Amino acid sequence: MASSSRRVLDAIEESRGAIIAQEEPPLPSRATTFGGVNDRYLHTLQLLSAHVKVLLDAPEHLWRLIERKKYLSAAWLFLFTRVVHRALVQQDDQDEDSWSKVGIDVQLEFPLVQRQWDEVSSFRSQIIHKATLSLREIGLPAQGVCATLVTLHLLDSRPLSDTFSALLTQRTKALASLVSWKIDNILSHSANGRAEPHSLDPSPTKPYLVKEILQANQKALAAIIDTVHASRQVFQIPSTQQLSLISFALHSIQDDFTPGSSKPQNVSDLVPSTHSLLTNSSSSAHFLLLPQSLQAYKPYIDLTSPSLMYSQTDFRQAIQDWMLKSLKSWRESSSNWIVHLAKVTEVWTLRTSLRQSINDSELDPSEKSQLVDILNGLCHDRIVAIWKATLTKAQDVFKSELASFLSNLKEQITPRASFQAPPPPTTSQPSKVLNPAPFQQYQSSLKKQLLGRTAQLNAVLSTLEQCARLIQHDLSIILSDGSEGGVAFGKTVTEAYQPLAESTSDAIVATLEREGENALKHAETSSLVGVANTSDELRSSSIFLSHIGCRKSALNNSLFDKVVQRWREETVNRIVRVSSSRNSSFHRQALGPSPRCFQSLLSLSDALQELGVGQQSHRHEPVIQASLRALIMSYISCQPEELEGQSLHDLAFFKAISSTYGPDWQETTQAVADKLGPQDSSKLQELEKTASEFLVRTQTLLSLLLPCASQIRSLTATPPSKDSGNQAQFLLFGNPSSSRQEYQPALELAKTGSRFGLLLVSSVGN
Structure with a gap:
């Protein structure tokens, strides 16, 4: 280990000596002027990097613009990126700014450029698709719709007529989705799923269902109104100008308007610019290295092309045809929706809300009148249908109640059983708070009893009176609208209702006459009494005639007089017969x-x-x-x-x-x-x-x-x-005299039996 360490140290010293022995590199020449070979090469590399940077950052910016629904800015950036890519890949040796002049082959040395462009080029179809789908949104401002249509024109090369067709097509799909809404569950009129058999007052539709039906109609109408209004703002030429909004936008892209021109104010906010797109990017300082021609880039638009010409006559015809088809679709769907409204008040609330929305819209007066006519037709048909169902139900219940009333009269042993007073109400459990409803009902029954209206007779007539009361209330609501349209609507509804009231009245009379004929045929006194009571109450004290709105001559005295005449004959003959046959x-x-x-x-x-x-x-x-x-x-x-x-x-x-x-x-x-x-x-x-x-x-x-x-x-x-x-x-005929003490029996009584006295047992012996 010691020898290895010494060898390493020796090698380091040898390297140190060799480095010191070398000559120093020459200093850079300061005599080179700007524009020399090195500065030009550096500038070219910076310019190349700025071009590549545009391609690298484009997907991120495109995604952000698409998410923010700025489709025109996205299309503008896409077209700018395409120009940048062409500037990178072009190999024109005649151009002094060509990359080949400085010895750079972009396609060979920078394959990233092509791969990045392949990625960016896919955004064209995405922008077109997203922009087309965005046209289905209801409530977009006219500037947004115009910007989207300009996007389709720039990226898809569509003429103005085709862009308008695309708008109508997408709005048609949006409207089709709105009018396809259906009510899945038809709600019953009572808590147990069945309506009360003798209740003519239909239970109101669930509040949330009424709200949903109203909202469905409002959304469909809003789609139609917004489409017509937005189309006119974009394509119609105002009387004070020479071009439509979309034409102004296209001219603004290609030409610079002078300050004194009649350019709309909203066009400036509608059309973007390359400078604003580059300035708002994440690396805007890097984009300043781009040539001035790129920084001032604008998509090319041929203002003389026939594709930019759209006849106002064709436009008006197209929007009129689309509106007619859309209104037909809405009318068919709405007629199915309002069937679930069970009361006239609900239909009237729907009409009031929708009519207000129509009047507040920015359509032409003729178009508003057309929408109101359709709405009135829908509400008119539904109101008449509700009244027809109410009258039919009242008629059926009257028939069944009358048959039951006459049947009970036949089965009664005591003739006066039907005129007995109702039993007083009883409270099952004592409570601090007493429910007054049973006592009020008992009071009402007693008042009717005093007026000659028995409980059974009231059951027969109450259905008709309740029906007349409901319809009278509905008519008062409808006729309360004092506007010109309201008066006309009330008149048409009343005219349509009148035959229904007449037919119902005729059916009631026919029912009474049929029962009267049966009673006359079989000489049934009890049935004659029932028919006479019913017809007499209907023609005199009942509110049916005064509230139903039918002919007062429908229930005349002929039926009552005929029945009473036959009853009089049968009754007098019976009394005389019984009196003659009595044991003397x-x-x-x-x-x-x-x-x-x-x-x-x-x-x-x-x-x-x-x-x-x-x-x-x-x-x-x-x-x-x-x-x-x-x-x-x-x-x-x-x-x-x-x-x-x-x-x-x-x-x-x-x-x-x-x-x-x-x-x-x-x-x-x-x-x-x-x-x-x-x-x-x-x-x-x-x-x-x-x-x-x-x-x-x-x-x-x-x-x-x-x-x-x-x-x-x-x-x-x-x-x-x-x-x-x-x-x-x-005592209208005087007071009885008390001077005479002799008793004269008024009624004939039977003699007392012989064993009657035996029942009087004295208690003395107990």
Whole structure:
């Protein structure tokens, strides 16, 4: 190891001596002027490095510009890079700046240049593809659309007509994607997936679904409106200028406009420059070594080429054709979307929002009118369809409820069972906060009961009234729009609705007439009562006619009068038949009308109440009087020629009742008097006095068959005395006399059985 170390040290000393013994290199000559061979070579290498640097940095800059959607700048940089590559690879020996003049063969010595250009050249198709896809974006400013179309013109050499076709093609695809939206799940109208059978008020569509339908229509309309507006801003020549925006952009690339020219202000921000691209690069100082010709580079555009000429007539025709096709596509899709709107208010909200968007757009007035007409047509059809479905459902429910109502009347054992008051509400669990809804419903039922509207009859009519109420509310909303377009829309909707209301009204009348004919054919008194009640309520107190908007003559008095006439015949015949067939073993001479006669009057009163006749109702007065007159005339016709004592009292009582109606009943009163025949004056006075006293005592029981207070006031010129008191309001025919103590039974009762006394067991013996 020691010897090896010594040999190494010796070798180092020997090397040191050899180095010192050498001569120093000559100093560089300072006499060389600028432009010498060495300086020129160095300058050439720097210029070469700047060219290569452009190729090396181009992919990074292109990617960044594409990501930022600056496609025109990317196309500009690509074309500049292509010029730089051509400057590197050209081998023109005649050019003084040729690389071969300084002994540099770029393709041979720098193969990186070609490989780098191969990489950069692939960006052309990417820029064209990305720029084309970007045209589908809705809401781009006109400058952005114009820059993208100029990119296609520069890179793909497309004429202006082709670039416009590319814009329309991409917007068509974008619109097709928007109108292809579908509602996957059709929502049900209730929580359990089924609608209530008797509820005509459709449940509102889910809020998020209404919002989605509105947004789908807004997006489709926005695509159409934005395309038309952007196309006009880019291609249409304004009246104050000579070129369109895209023509200005192309001229701005090729020529420098003077400050006094009419160049649009937005063109300066639209068209980039080579200097700005090089300045904003990551190594801008290196690019300053490039020749001035490259730094001032502009893509070449032949302004005299026919490809830059686009007729305004062709442009207007193309945009009009595209708009018509697009509106047709939107109308077809929107008609499928709004089918899921279940209420007129939802359709009206949709129309209001879309109409506002149309009015706020920058389309021509004629185009706005065209869009509004399509929107009105869609909403018109949907509103009419909703009303038609509501009316059809109301009609079907009415048929089923009416059939059920008539069927229940046939099965009722007690005639007055349907007129019983509803049961009061009960609370199952005591709570501090009481729910008032059951009590309010009970109050409403009682009010309807007082008006003669039974629960079953209300079930039949409530469907129609609810339908009319809903449609009336919808019409009030539609007709609230006082604008010119709103008034016209309301008029067309009303005209389209009117036949639906007419057909529904006719169907209701046909249903009642059919049920009435069946009842008349089979002589079913209960069915006649049901049909009469229903038709009477519909033509008088129901809101159906006043709210549905149909002809008021649709439900006239003919059906009610026909049914009541047949009911009167059946009822009077039944009363007379029962009265004639009653066992006379219990008959005894009574001072006044016989129990049979009085029972017949009570039966008629009950039948009228079952018919729904009210004493205070003026429309029912003819029914009461005609029925009472028919009973009296039928009773008269059944009497023999020779009248007995009890029959005389019956006729006298009928005469007393007939006399209460005054001169209008003169014929009936005379017929009863004629039937009484010639009687002794004292006996006749006694009969009339007894009948009058009996009428006073029974006026409360027979109040429905006697004139009411208003009728009595119209018959007598003297008003009732104020001193008569409140009792006169109930005892219209006087107070019963208390002088006579003799009891006269009004009804015929059976004799007490022999074992009845055995039930009265005395408690004394217990």
